[in-house]
Amino acid sequence: MGKTIRIDPVTRIEGHSKITITLDDSGAVSDARFHVTEFRGFEKFCVGRSFSEMPSITARICGICPVSHSIASAHAGDMILGVKPPPLARKLRRVINWAQLVQSHALSFFHLSAPDLLLGMESEPGDRNLAGLIRKYPDVARQGIRLRAIGQEIIRTLAGQSVHPAYVVPGGVLEPLSEANRQKIAAMVPEGLAIVESALDLLKSACEKLGEEIETYGKFPGHFLGLVNYDGALDHTDGALRMIDAQGRKVVDGLPVNQYADILGEASESWSYMKFTHYRELGPPAVEVPYRVGPLARLNVCDFTGTVRADRELRQFRRLGENGLPVTASFHYHYARLIEILYALERIELMMAEETITGKHVRSRASVNRLVGIGASEAPRGTLFHEYHVDENGLLTKVNLLIATGQNNRAMNETILQIAKKYVTGDRLTEGALNRVEHGIRIFDPCLSCATHTMGIPTTVIRLVAPDGTVLDEARRG
Amino acid sequence: MPEAEAPARKRIATAWLGGCSGCHMSFLDLDLRLIDLLAAADLVFSPIADIKAFPEGVDLTLVEGAVANEENLELAHRIRANSRIVASFGDCAVTGNVTSLRNHLPVEELLTGLYKAGSGSVPRSGEGAEILPELLPRVLPLHQVIAVDAFIPGCPPDPDRIWAAVTALLDGRPVPSVEGERTFG
Ligand code: SF4
Numbered sequence: 001m002g003k004t005i006r007i008d009p010v011t012r013i014e015g016h017s018k019i020t021i022t023l024d025d026s027g028a029v030s031d032a033r034f035h036v037t038e039f040r041g042f043e044k045f046c047v048g049r050s051f052s053e054m055p056s057i058t059a060r061i062c063g064i065c066p067v068s069h070s071i072a073s074a075h076a077g078d079m080i081l082g083v084k085p086p087p088l089a090r091k092l093r094r095v096i097n098w099a100q101l102v103q104s105h106a107l108s109f110f111h112l113s114a115p116d117l118l119l120g121m122e123s124e125p126g127d128r129n130l131a132g133l134i135r136k137y138p139d140v141a142r143q144g145i146r147l148r149a150i151g152q153e154i155i156r157t158l159a160g161q162s163v164h165p166a167y168v169v170p171g172g173v174l175e176p177l178s179e180a181n182r183q184k185i186a187a188m189v190p191e192g193l194a195i196v197e198s199a200l201d202l203l204k205s206a207c208e209k210l211g212e213e214i215e216t217y218g219k220f221p222g223h224f225l226g227l228v229n230y231d232g233a234l235d236h237t238d239g240a241l242r243m244i245d246a247q248g249r250k251v252v253d254g255l256p257v258n259q260y261a262d263i264l265g266e267a268s269e270s271w272s273y274m275k276f277t278h279y280r281e282l283g284p285p286a287v288e289v290p291y292r293v294g295p296l297a298r299l300n301v302c303d304f305t306g307t308v309r310a311d312r313e314l315r316q317f318r319r320l321g322e323n324g325l326p327v328t329a330s331f332h333y334h335y336a337r338l339i340e341i342l343y344a345l346e347r348i349e350l351m352m353a354e355e356t357i358t359g360k361h362v363r364s365r366a367s368v369n370r371l372v373g374i375g376a377s378e379a380p381r382g383t384l385f386h387e388y389h390v391d392e393n394g395l396l397t398k399v400n401l402l403i404a405t406g407q408n409n410r411a412m413n414e415t416i417l418q419i420a421k422k423y424v425t426g427d428r429l430t431e432g433a434l435n436r437v438e439h440g441i442r443i444f445d446p447c448l449s450c451a452t453h454t455m456g457i458p459t460t461v462i463r464l465v466a467p468d469g470t471v472l473d474e475a476r477r478g
Numbered sequence: 479m480p481e482a483e484a485p486a487r488k489r490i491a492t493a494w495l496g497g498c499s500g501c502h503m504s505f506l507d508l509d510l511r512l513i514d515l516l517a518a519a520d521l522v523f524s525p526i527a528d529i530k531a532f533p534e535g536v537d538l539t540l541v542e543g544a545v546a547n548e549e550n551l552e553l554a555h556r557i558r559a560n561s562r563i564v565a566s567f568g569d570c571a572v573t574g575n576v577t578s579l580r581n582h583l584p585v586e587e588l589l590t591g592l593y594k595a596g597s598g599s600v601p602r603s604g605e606g607a608e609i610l611p612e613l614l615p616r617v618l619p620l621h622q623v624i625a626v627d628a629f630i631p632g633c634p635p636d637p638d639r640i641w642a643a644v645t646a647l648l649d650g651r652p653v654p655s656v657e658g659e660r661t662f663g
Pocket of ligand 1: 060496570577634
């Protein structure tokens with residue numbers, strides 16, 4: 001019988017997620033588990049409500065990516081109504097989704113990960129946060145705050161408020177874009193582009209010193225899943241499903257999102273409230289190669305991005321894959337995120353330059369025409385599915401939500417196992433090793449609000465516990 | 479602690495119970511005002527920082543979210559014991575809001591209904607029992623569990639409203655009640 005190390009985020013205090021690392025008799029790491037400890041039950045308590053309320057209710061699943069939920073929900077609603085929203089509405093949905101991508105990725109990169117990247121994985125824990133960043137790198141902190149603010153401000157300009165905007169609805173969006181607001185949004189883009197370019201420089205120079213981390217923070221071959229447009233371009237709002245394997249071969253392509261259940265299955269484990277999703281061809285129970293979703297996956301599955309600067313970066317990104325194969329190092333989620341910000345800002349700029357963007361026809365109206373609706377969107381963290389079954393009055397009889405972070409659940413477990421194997425040894429538990437394991441989770445930027453809600457994973461104690469429960473060693477932070 | 483011994487720099491905390499993080503996102507929407515705030519006060523506990531146990535001697539704690547499980551409950555008590563002012567931050571903390579929509583269903587039904595459909599085991603069965611916190615039978619607003627000194631409604635509260643409340647509370651003034659900001663949601 002081996003021993004157990006629990007990375008416990010002051011369990012009894014914050015405790016939305018925990019990590020357990022198990023050692024075998026020789027003291028080597030044999031297993032690692034990421035436990036999500038929060039439960040909210042949206043799929044159950046929404047039964048009986050109207051599908052038209054769902055964009056607003058499901059936005060409250062997550063304050064970081066409410067727009068993604070409202071879009072997936074509205075897509076499901078479009079299908080229930082049996083309508084195609086006007087082309088203009090689909091464009092405005094794209095714009096608000098890109099704006100959210102900007103703010104969410106900026107939060108992940110600057111507010112949450114930059115302290116590790118700039119101050120060091122093993123730096124003073126009291127400094128490893130936004131306040132520490134403000135003290136040591138005030139310009140970087142200010143840029144990060146500005147970039148996130150630009151994304152939020154674009155959302156606010158389109159939709160009246162930045163968190164939980166009531167804007168995207170079944171059939172379209174609520175409001176056309178005014179000329180004044182078009183100009184306001186267009187004027188915000190250049191500053192954002194300048195910030196993301198300097199963030200790219202920052203990351204690239206940080207990566208020069210992080211060779212070992214890139215090799216061990218979740219580098220494994222596996223499948224990638226994401227939406228791509230009909231022409232193979234990166235897409236976050238519309239498009240069809242594409243999955244590639246570690247060799248870059250397309251194992252699924254052009255699959256309409258409403259057939260997601262043909263390829264994806266869900267399972268649960270007794271030790272986490274977050275479900276585990278698997279590619280049906282490969283499991284469960286023996287899920288040897290977890291698939292990944294999110295920025296890294298999207299940039300691996302698409303043929304090109306379709307904007308000038310992002311495509312230039314994509315070519316550099318692709319060189320990180322060995323022998324022309326997909327990029328398998330999860331550490332490069334950081335890089336992929338910055339490329340996506342670049343892309344989103346470029347696309348917003350192009351969209352704001354379109355003559356017709358201030359047109360008036362933004363909503364199609366109908367009543368319930370179908371009893372099933374399935375919709376998807378690319379949330380900042382990956383592909384998100386909403387499936388609704390309704391009665392003739394549009395009241396929900398069944399709801400299934402497949403969230404991005406659940407799809408990365410197995411990949412996150414694999415990642416922390418790799419890191420623990422490299423940096424955790426049986427008799428010494430260092431605070432630095434603890435933060436490294438946590439960074440493995442931060443790479444995926446898990447939207448634990450969608451299942452729980454811990455952003456910084458505020459872990460304090462790693463414990464080495466013998467099978468009888470005695471604490472053999474303890475590493476403390478702070 | 480007597481007023482005279484209070485530390486010169488204010489100590490503020492933000493905590494996250496059963497909510498969606500949206501109130502925290504609205505807090506981050508203070509944008510550059512965050513820099514002013516962090517120049518004047520220390521953020522001694524928050525989901526956005528690596529800080530250990532909820533510390534002692536906190537001047538002001540903003541609590542997002544409702545009380546949904548036993549860990550939320552313990553944290554709420556600890557926050558009360560260690561904070562001079564506790565504010566219910568956002569509608570989930572103030573009323574239960576979306577988090578409490580599960581209250582019409584028994585917990586057992588929620589868990590088995592959600593997880594039995596797929597393969598695998600139901601959370602908190604077997605080995606999961608000691609790792610995952612138990613859900614409370616009903617989700618409660620914060621003031622039903624601990625005494626609360628101030629309420630900042632909104633889903634989420636608007637950043638200007640947060641700024642007005644936080645600066646007032648840190649100054650020892652009541653939260654201003656501004657026309658147009660007396661609503662929920
Ligand atoms: S009040 Fe609204 S924004 Fe705040 S946690 Fe609750 S649902 Fe989220």
